[in-house]
Amino acid sequence: MAALLADTETFTSAQDLHARLREQGEPVGLTTVYRHLQFLADAGELDVVRNDDGENLYRRCGTHQHHHHLVCHTCGRAVEIEGPEIEAWAERVAAAEGFTTITHTLEIYGTCPTCAGPQAADSLRK
Amino acid sequence: MAALLADTETFTSAQDLHARLREQGEPVGLTTVYRHLQFLADAGELDVVRNDDGENLYRRCGTHQHHHHLVCHTCGRAVEIEGPEIEAWAERVAAAEGFTTITHTLEIYGTCPTCAGPQAADSLRK
DNA sequence: ATCGTTGCAAATGTTTTGCATGTCA
């Protein structure tokens, strides 16, 4: 059942996933979807990101290691990004201020080639 | 009334601010606090950050320009950070994937010297 | 009289939880 997300490279909300499952004939309850997503996220199987609407978006990533995302804000597709320079920079800056036990969040948003491409007007309309 | 936040360098939630105002004798309504915060944020007077609990935290910053924050997750105090290298890196990475109209979010979290200092044990206990 | 500000109460929307039911070993 963890295979639910194995197919998509797009960040998906619990509500979305639930709706899609019902469409596919899986009569699964919303509660169950939430429980599974939370479990998988806790287990490090899924990456979680909170969008501006306060929704949690989930995605299965190729690596369990620390990484960031380049997310298309039109279609939601995300590319995994590694940024050793950034990690180092964050550590350095924080250390310079005397901070310890440092963590950080970083996401990049943009319009992906597919969404900007043929209908490039879309990216201008907004 | 915008002066409500002029005093703190800490990210504050609407609920918090409301509670603090009541304590200070200002019998202001929660709705009003929300409305003012939203207005100020829209006007670019306040920086907004969403925490893990899904709360919006607000802070008055020294500059209206694009910058990031180094936030203490114990006391909430935040230091404004500039990172030209990061901006450039984000642009470069996104462009390399063909993304356009790029934006990004970046926050660094840690324990500030004051919170880690004398009672350094705190930062180990967690 | 009128326009902008306020606050209460109710609505919204996501996520969580209580509890009763079904299932598999």
Next chain:
DNA sequence: TGACATGCAAAACATTTGCAACGAT
């Protein structure tokens, strides 16, 4: 039978909105 997965309905929470009251111009 007994641990566990499920689902429904209700709760929790931050935030927003409808609407009527209030104040100053």
